[in-house]
Amino acid sequence: MLSLVASPTFGRTAQPAEGGGAGAVLRKVLAGGAMTRPAVGRATGLSPAAVSRHTADLIALGLLRELPPPDGPPRAGRPRLPLDIDTRHHLACGVHIGVPWLTFALLDLRGRVVAHERIPRQGGAADVLRAVRGHLPSFTARRAAGRSLLGVGVVTGGWVDSERGVVVEHGPLGWHDVPVRDLLSGATRLPVHVDGHARALARAELLFGAGRDSTELVQLFVGNVVDAAIATGGGVLQGRRSRAGDIGHLPVPGSAEQCPCGRTGCLQATVSDRALVRRAHRQGVVPQPDLDLLLTRAAAGHTAALELFEERLRLVAPAAALLLDVLNPEVLVVSEAGTAVSPHLAGVLHRQVLAHARPEPGQLVTAGSFGLDILAVAACAGVLDSAYRRPMELRTARAS
Structure with a gap:
């Protein structure tokens, strides 16, 4: 028994x-x-x-x-x-596949960004993966400075089956059942780690961020895709077919935004980056629906831009509070672009979530740890997580 x-x-x-x-x-x-x-x-x-x-x-x-030994008087016996x-020899490589951009990154063993580049995402899945295969060798040759690579991470939003290395469904990209690992493995001699970006960020927060002293963490990611990841016992929950954390269709009371699923008022349709920049453009806050422009204005303290991000956080807060109350983690991390450029917005996030939740003493509610490097960190997180969990199985290759 x-x-x-x-x-x-x-x-x-x-x-x-x-x-x-x-x-x-x-x-x-x-x-x-x-x-x-x-x-x-x-x-x-x-x-x-x-x-x-x-x-x-x-x-x-x-x-x-x-x-070297610490300063001080010598001690008897063998020095301790x-x-x-050791961050001198190895790097993790990764690619984040977003709606507007492909972000290529290299991180050292402490999760620090050594290099990153981004190029526009164009075309369908075959075009995107062809662009990744074409850009990756030159990127690593130029930016790795001869250090060996521990693996290649490929991270994107939506429903990603990590075990099979397949993007099962990514609504904003229009991807369905794309075998990313199989299509990229031939382009590298290294292991290819495929994951959803909420799970990747949860791994990064546990290793290098707000969850580094914790084993129970919930990560909520708000971008063009809105999803969550749940870590318990120090490991990230996959769920059946890697679908745990799919919260994009939670209802938002009062929202009339149309969702591709056929309903109105779904969380992702209401608070996504696309919805946010459409509102910003419609209100004349930015001359075109561009998130970088809106973030630049928010970082400069532009009132109308800040108000748009504040409204998004008010809409996100009930879902974040629900995750906090139901799952009861030690740490709840909400990664949202505005909080990466404005301490004021990070404060709004904290107040709004706590206004809807019943937190226990000692629980931490915080914005993401990685600022504007979030996509670069997410891209490489699976490689670093694997290195720290199974270091004796590492297989490395020199960038060339």
Whole structure:
């Protein structure tokens, strides 16, 4: 009979099965900063021998490095050199497929953007993936500076089946059952990680952002696609056929926006970037329906632009509060473009969500951690998540 009672750990922290001890060591050093081997052992519950073995492997792979000894009087015995993440050798590569743009990015092992470029998205799925195959080699050759690549992430909105590497449905792009991984795998010698951008951002927030000290997190993404991701136990919930987090058709009371699904007032149709810039253009706030123009005006404190973003946040807040109350995470992250350029709008988000929710003490409600780099970070998040979970399975290639 299956027991739901945890086994005793005799004072040691149980390790996640995925990645084993090496992954646990790497993630603890990422979360804790420079740490000595004894500190790693205390944080992970691993024996000194296991810590020594795993750190030696991770140093050999170029994932960890020893720092010089700290200043101070010398101590008897072997010096305890701090360990830190080694960002000198490897990069994660990724592509975010958006409605207006394709964003190409390189991130280091601490999730920092090393390089990014964007080109207009044009044509259907075959044209887009042909453009990705064509641009990726030159981008990495020019911008990776000889560092090895850990993998290629491909991230977009809508319904993405991560296990099969298929974009099942992306309404704004008009994509259905596009086998992205199969179509791109031949263009690279590296693993191709395909994911939806809400799940990708949830992974990034857990590794490098607001959720780095948490295991329970909900990520709400508001763009041309509106969707959510749920992290529990430090892992991101996929759901059947990777469909968990599909909230784009939640009703918005009072909205008369037509949705492609045939109904009116769906969340995505009401608050998407497309709907927002249409309203901005109609009201004369921007000369054309362009999100970059609207963001520039909001960043400059333009009252009418800020009011449009404030109204969007008021419409998003009930859905965010519903996620907070129903799922009860430690952290709720809402990634929305206006909050990336205006601290005022980040404050509006916080107040509006809490006005509709019943938060518990200690719960964090926050805007996304990555500002205007959000799409670049999302593009590479799956590659970095895989590296930190299964470092001993890494397969790298030099950019050329």
